[in-house]
Amino acid sequence: MKTATIPPIRIEPAFREEIVQSLDASETMAALVETAVRTEVLRRRDQSEFVRRGLASIARSEAAGDWIPAETVIAKLEAKVAAARARHQKPQQ
Numbered sequence: 001m002k003t004a005t006i007p008p009i010r011i012e013p014a015f016r017e018e019i020v021q022s023l024d025a026s027e028t029m030a031a032l033v034e035t036a037v038r039t040e041v042l043r044r045r046d047q048s049e050f051v052r053r054g055l056a057s058i059a060r061s062e063a064a065g066d067w068i069p070a071e072t073v074i075a076k077l078e079a080k081v082a083a084a085r086a087r088h089q090k091p092q093q
Contacts, residue, residue, distance in 0.1 A: 006037060 011019075023032060061067035 006033065 019029060019032065023029065058067070
């Protein structure tokens, strides 16, 4: 299989210098760009998979009827926060 290239992009000279300064001793700019692009592609793939699984989980919970409305969860958390604040505001003996 033949390799392909990533399209060149225009950047400000100051940013290019910043990139050059950040390179490791034996690292090339091309290697840095390839690593950055690969990392971003993997991050986006993982993020899409995370969202897909979350939406599937919501659908399963709604279908099974075992979900808890966000308002209920938030109300319980707010009650816990209020109780914790009240405990910390009491004068210590």
